[in-house]
Amino acid sequence: MAEHHPLDNPALAALTGPHAHLAEHHGTAVRYHPDVCPMAALPDDPSTGDWADAAALVGPGGSMFLPVVTVRPPAVWQTTMQLPGVQMIDGGVECAPDDEAVVLSATDVPEMLDLVRRTRPGPFLPRTIEMGTYLGIRRDSRLIAMGGERLRLPGWTEISAVCTDPDSRGQGLASRIVLALADGIRRRGDIPILHADARNVGAIRLYAALGFDVRREVMFRVFTTPDRT
Template sequence: MLSNPVWAALSGPQACYAEASGDAARYSSDISPFAGLADPADPAAWRDLATLTSEALLTGPALSAGPGWQAEAAVPGIQMIGQSMTGVADPDAVVLTETDVPEVLDLVERAKPGPFRKRTIALGRYLGIRIDGRLVAMAGERFRLPGWTEISAVCTDPDYQGRGLGARLTLAVANGILARGELPFLHAAADNDRALRLYERLGFEPSHEVVFASFRYTG
């Protein structure tokens, strides 16, 4: 399940956000560019995906383009799991809502945490920290699988980095996940040593290597 998180989410707890066809599913385009396949090695699943979109971002331990699809780019990553960690509530963290989306998108533009769309915030609980009224850091929930929720969009305005805001929000989001009786997991770029060391200090453990790969349907 953790090795195929997007499919597990879209065929399970987040099916309400899915556009699906056979053994393929994707999030609505205004929520996320991610898609999932029941079996990425199955050519039929790739054919199902082609009925939904001509461009897709997938993640998993190893991905190869199916018939009619072409790999565009790939970024190696590490999945980390928080099976034995402890979350910590943060009194300064505020819950972000749809009314905060313009601020959130502005922060995303400055901090560049990865794919984030205007309705991504619908996927789960997002927390932010404001300083002098300005949103300067955030973190939230993205893929939700049976028993697991991914922490995502951990980012801090470049002018406020080095203050531990990202760590505080990661622990605060994890605290909410653990309170529901679920376990947190997350992803980081394989070459982001700083982030990997931070997450290990917070109690996350490496699970397995993944790749984030974009594909285009060429017919």
């Protein structure tokens, strides 16, 4: 049997490690606070009891967004999303700080949410900024590009929510944000990772060109409980 790697169940490693302060638990089931991140986690090879804890955690009609792991829920659970993706890790990224990239704070969240709505880089919620460092680039006082840290597990930090205003694309801003984030992660002693939609070939090519290697193909799934027990 292959040795378990933290990246094989990264949400669990984050929620029981560096992000434990952002977690909600019921028994063995754990998730981020709903205003922080939709991701949740169960133990590897979850048992019927683990799924019962998950049902109690999310309530009737609630959902568990389980990233990366391959699990089979009990028959009463419905699979409501399946999204193929890739998990990529630092394979020699030439990271560097960026003088134009500024650290974003809670006061910037309304503008960040607006940029996310227009670009759809993935889940970003009112408290997502609490997961780690977020950097942005402004022009004429307007936020035109951003990205930040999402899952943080021992030794690894995920780069996520990288997006650029449609009117400002083609200037390499996303690459600069990624490299600046990777620089901060490396300086902290962690290894940068990221996840990408397998259908977004352009983004995967960009990350590969920056020095990220595909570690494995993954699946992002959402499982939903019955409306009533």
